[in-house]
Amino acid sequence: MNKKTYSDIFWGMFFLIGAGLLIASKLGWLGVTMGWWGWLFTIVLVAALVQSIANLSVGGVVWSLAFLAIIWNRALGIATLVPWTVLGVALLVHIGLSLVLHPFLKHHHSHLIIIKNGQNLTLTHQQGQPKEAVSRDQTVVITTKLGSVTRYVQSPDFRLADITIGLGDAKVYFDKATILADHAEIAVTGSLGDLDLYIPANWHLQSELESFLGDVKVVGTPSDAAGPTVYLTGGFKLGDIKVHYI
Numbered sequence: 001m002n003k004k005t006y007s008d009i010f011w012g013m014f015f016l017i018g019a020g021l022l023i024a025s026k027l028g029w030l031g032v033t034m035g036w037w038g039w040l041f042t043i044v045l046v047a048a049l050v051q052s053i054a055n056l057s058v059g060g061v062v063w064s065l066a067f068l069a070i071i072w073n074r075a076l077g078i079a080t081l082v083p084w085t086v087l088g089v090a091l092l093v094h095i096g097l098s099l100v101l102h103p104f105l106k107h108h109h110s111h112l113i114i115i116k117n118g119q120n121l122t123l124t125h126q127q128g129q130p131k132e133a134v135s136r137d138q139t140v141v142i143t144t145k146l147g148s149v150t151r152y153v154q155s156p157d158f159r160l161a162d163i164t165i166g167l168g169d170a171k172v173y174f175d176k177a178t179i180l181a182d183h184a185e186i187a188v189t190g191s192l193g194d195l196d197l198y199i200p201a202n203w204h205l206q207s208e209l210e211s212f213l214g215d216v217k218v219v220g221t222p223s224d225a226a227g228p229t230v231y232l233t234g235g236f237k238l239g240d241i242k243v244h245y246i
Contacts, residue, residue, distance in 0.1 A: 018043035046068070048191065051191045051192070058098050150171045154176040161186045163195065165236075170196070172195070185230070190236060191239060194240050201222050206232065220244055223245075
């Protein structure tokens with residue numbers, strides 16, 4: 001089994017256990033009084049917490065824990081601290097940990113990997129450097145975590161864009177890219193972010209994306225002209241994707 005299969009099994013079991021806890025709570029087996037919405041938000045926040053830990057996302061971990069503390073304030077005995085004290089502490093902890101851990105995590109925050117001629121060329125964006133770049137390669141891999149990036153794909157033979165987002169946002173422009181084959185692929189993975197894709201009007205987008213608490217919105221109208229098919233694939237959680245026809 002590949003990595004995606006293990007991931008699907010893990011998240012499948014996670015939500016099945018969440019469903020079991022919800023039923024057990026309503027039957028009074030857990031000895032904890034919690035409404036349906038409280039359990040639902042707990043399951044979502046724990047999922048976000050696990051994803052944030054996997055992505056080394058300081059903000060995701062801190063804010064997931066903060067909102068969990070607010071939901072479970074009575075069980076934790078901190079009812080007098082919610083919501084503003086907890087939110088204020090979370091903000092300060094987020095800032096403090098971001099500053100302390102920045103030297104160790106900065107290489108994970110925002111970078112672009114270009115695969116060219118079988119070799120990996122990595123462009124790491126650090127503080128003070130521009131977060132815009134142009135790629136003219138067939139395959140482009142873009143990763144942003146706890147940051148914001150803009151990419152201009154101007155490949156004369158575009159085939160694949162692999163985009164990963166973790167608690168960040170990205171804008172990718174394909175208006176000057178050319179697809180020589182009959183199709184290409186834009187693969188998107190991640191969570192807690194926003195992605196804007198700008199594609200030519202004659203590209204025919206076919207979405208096969210798996211999303212959880214997210215949405216794919218189309219802005220503009222594709223033309224009737226014959227053009228290549230672009231497959232939108234992958235999995236995206238707790239975020240929005242906008243496709244702009246230009």
